[in-house]
Amino acid sequence: MPFPLLSHLVKSPSCSRERGGRRVAGVLLGVVLLALVPVRAQEMQEAQDVQNGQGSGTPRFEAVRAAYRSSETWLLDRRGAPLQRIRTDFQVRRGQWLALEEVSPALLHAVVLGEDRNFYAHSGVDWSAVSAAAWANLWNERTRGASTITMQLAGLLHAPLQPGAGRRTWGQKIGQVRMAYALERGWSKAQILEAYLNLAPFRGELVGLDALAQSLFAKKAHALDMRESAIAVALLRAPNASVAKVAERACAALKLAESPWGQDCHALHFYTTAALRRRHFAALDGVAPHFARYALAQYRHERAREGLPQNLPSSLHAGLQRFASETLRRHLQEIAAQNVQDGAVLVLDNATGEVLAWVGSSGQRLSRASEVDAVLALRQPGSTLKPFLYAQAIAQGRLTAASLLDDSPARIPTAHGLYVPQNYDLGFKGWVSVRLALASSLNIPAVRALVMVSPDDFAQQLRQWGLPLPEPAGYYGYSLALGGVDVSLLHLTNAYRTLANGGLHGAVRWQVQPQDAPSAVSESVRVLDEGTSFIIGDILADRHARATTFGTDSQLATRFWSAVKTGTSKDMRDNWAIGYTGHFTIGVWVGNADGSPMQDVSGISGAAPVWAAVAGYLHALRPGVAPRPPAGLVHQRIEYVAPDGQRLEAGRMEWFLPGTEQSHFSLRLPTAPVDAPAAVRxxxxxxxxxxxxxxxxxxxxxxxxxxxxxxxxxxxxxxxxxxxxxxxxxxxxxxxxxxxxxxxxxxxxxxxxxxxxxxxxxxxxxxxxx
CATH class of the missing domain: 2.60.40.10 (Immunoglobulins)
Structure with missing residues (x-):
């Protein structure tokens, strides 16, 4: 006997003799009753159809278990570890299939006592219960039904045995009896009980013991106590009964078992009311809710004709995902007083484009919009578009990394008036090189570069980098140089991955690609030459060039080679840190989902600390080496000289595309006549x-x-x-x-x-x- 707690039900000699006698009488009465009940031809045909199973036969236990589908899908990481549970079936609520070893003994004991106390003695039909039910019906007395657990399971396994608007027809009852005998011949008692507990409806949309335990009692089925088991059995008997009726039946069962919980039915009624109102079984559970939705959407798009799997493998790295999520949450807690609630982190593998980490929100404890996926949300990127602008100007031969740009007040005529850009610090640096202007994120030189390239050409180039600009270039104007367009963290980070890959742009992958699948390189499109990509990366990695704005010892100065750019949108509504190493591209955004401005948050204090922490985690045991310069690039020393003989910037070694190299840079400025009075303006x-x-x-x-x-x-x-x-x-x-x-x-x-x-x-x- 597999359950010692139930052994007294079948091994007690006196009980066996007494029930044996009643069972014989019940069988005889049942045979007589079935022989006397008229069965219509149509009902006999229904019974025959059920017996034949319409050609399907009695299912095997293994087949039933394999065909079971939870209403949840589990997102797995790249090594098969579960990361996120997400509900995908909203018709019913099923949990995982539970083996009997995962169910509490109290619940098993209560189910057998309450539903079928002769379960381990009969062969599918309890004829003594049939006779008792028939006798009670004859005298219009109320009693529980005569269906055994096996007969109920037969009804759950075969749709033709399900009752319609009323009760089962006689044909269905006969078919249920025959199917019960067939199940008893082919299945063990443990398999019958296990399948019944996993397939039985309990209340409303709840099907199966796992969904019931997690929804009403917020625990796993192995932890259910006697009180909760009594309520569960009461729901099995009448899933749609009133709360009062469920509590009454549960209390009666507890009294019969002499449980202390049965001594106060009033208290049990309150507990039952609270349990039936609760829904602890959340639709989402895990560390990657936003990526799980994205992966499911991609799966449906790519395999529209296939059903959703129970387990969905992905490219995420479980350890990195948890670290990025916790790092973002901890940093946002530190700067919460500056009105910062939301954030997002995205990590891509440079070579394959696989998503390694996807944190779409700071979570419910910090954010008022935790359901919004900030990786996909459209926000203004600020200065993070400047590398693409300078890359285009250098590739077209309009500028080099050493070219001088004027960082002074500018007024640019447009169709809507004068466009007057300003630097973030409201100051001006005079004549600066492209290297210093980009690394230190100066605004006015970037606008002057856009005047050279033109907004139309730059907008077209951004689309080739994977940034979907929905409006024509004229809509954005010269503000495009300073991030006056809405982009997502996903598209922006992948554009930086294009820089990391030497100008090859490819798609982001949400699953680990099979070894025989086409490589990411073969599916990539070249949008920028390799030499210009190297020069831009070299500038973004130059901590001395960024010292003018950020200092030499900021969060951007990692102990390994990295190229990174920050950005802040207008009124401090968005803050970014996007960059890459030799192996990974990392994108971080912080701000507020409702668009409210932050207070005194810059790229260094907002997104950069999270970026640096994630980059450090990735390279804790893996060296980050600088990329090798492509063949043909020219590396030579340059000097700057002002008209009065003073140096503009210190001499240095600089990279040039072939044919654009230059060793000396000087300014020739117009001078006024010596005696001419200076006009006041x-x-x-x-x-x-x-x-x-x-x-x-x-x-x-x-x-x-x-x-x-x-x-x-x-x-x-x-x-x-x-x-x-x-x-x-x-x-x-x-x-x-x-x-x-x-x-x-x-x-x-x-x-x-x-x-x-x-x-x-x-x-x-x-x-x-x-």
Missing amino acids: ILQPQDGTILAIDPDIPPANQLLRFASSQPGVVWRINGEKVHHAREDAQWFWPLQPGPFQIELRDASDQQVLDRIRIQVRGLRQGRSGG
Whole structure:
């Protein structure tokens, strides 16, 4: 006997003699009853169809277990370890198939006592129970049904045996009896009980013991106690019964078992009410919920005709996924006071394009929008687009890494007015090289580079890098240089992987590719030459070139070779750190899913610490080596000389595409006549400037800088004297809507020295930067 707790039901001599006598009487009465009951021809045909199984026969236990489908799909990592459970069937709720060893003895004991106390003695039909039910029906007395566990299992296994709107027909009952005998001949008692517990409906959508235990009691089936087992058996008998009826039946069973929980039926009623209201069995459980949804969507797209598997292998690395998730969550907790709630991390394998880590949210404890997948959400990338811009300018021969660009106030005419870019720190560096401008993330040089390339050509190039720009280039204008477009972390990180692969752009893969599958390189498309890719990577890895903005010892300065770029969108709404090593490309975004601005968060303090931690984890035991320069690149020393003989930047070794190399760089600036008087002019704002007031920023914080070439002047706005700059040449004016004429006058307020017009509208365009 497999369950000692039940042995007294079948081994007690007196019990056996007494029940043996009743069983013989029951069999005789059952035979008489079946012989006397008229069976219509149609019902006899139904019974014959069920007996024949329509050609299917009695199923084997192994086949039933193999055909079982949970309502959940498990996402597996690249080594087969379970990472994420996600519900995929919303018609019913099934958990995992449970072996009897995984079910608590209390539950097994309660099921047999409550549903079929002669389970281990009969051969499929308990004729004594049939006779008792028939006798009770004859006298209109209420009693439990005569269906054994085996007969109920027969009804669960064969759809023709399921009752329709009312009770089963006589043909179905006869077929159920015959199928029960067939199951008893082919299956063991343990197999019958195991299949019954996994296939039986309990309440509502809950099917099977695993779903019941996790939904109503928030525990595994092996931990169910007597009280919970009694409620489960009461639900087996009447899944749709009222709460009061379920509690009443459970309490009666506990009293019969002399359990302490049966002494207070009122308390049990409260417990049953709470249990039936709970739904602890969450639809998601694990460390990769967003990637699981993405992988399932990809699976459905690629294999539309196939059903979803119970286990879905993926390319994720379990250890890296957990580390990235925990690192992001811990860092966001540290900067939560700066109004930062959300973040995302993505790690790609450079060679294969496989996703190694995909963290789409900071989780429910930190985020108010934890269901939003920030890896796929569209956000403004800020300065992270600058490497692609300079790459295009260098590839076209318009610039080299040593070329000089002017970082000074600029005003660019557009169809909508003047475009006046500013650097993140609101300062200017003068003439700087492309290397310094890119590594230090200066805005104005990037806009000047875009003027050379043109927004149309740059927008087309970005699309080739896999960034889907939905609007024509004219929609974005020159703000495209500073990230004035919406992209996803997935597309942006894969674009940086293209740089890491020497300009070869390929698709992201969510599963480990078989060895006989086409390689990622063979399916890639070249969007940039290998030499330019190497130069851009060399600039992004140059900690000395980025020192102007970030210093030499920032989070970007790893102990191994890495090329990384940060970005901050307007009003600090998005913060990025995207970069790559010799083996991996890592993308990190932090911000707020609702678009609210962060407070005093830069690329170094926002996304970069997470990026550096993940990169360090990946290279803890694996060296990160610098890429080798492709054949043909020229590496030579350069010198910079200003007109007065002073150096602009220190001499250094620099990389050039063949035919663009140059050893000396100097400036020839126009000079005014020696005795010519210097004209006093308005330096800021520029003539034709259009500004906008942001309603989300306090008015006292929205100031416009006024600056003149010399102090000691008088400022008038729309004819009204507003400022007399005696000692300084700059001051700040609080914005207010309307058109304005600004005049600069001499100290006597008599002579107009310069005059401009500006306009202030609704929303103010925020600044972007590194």
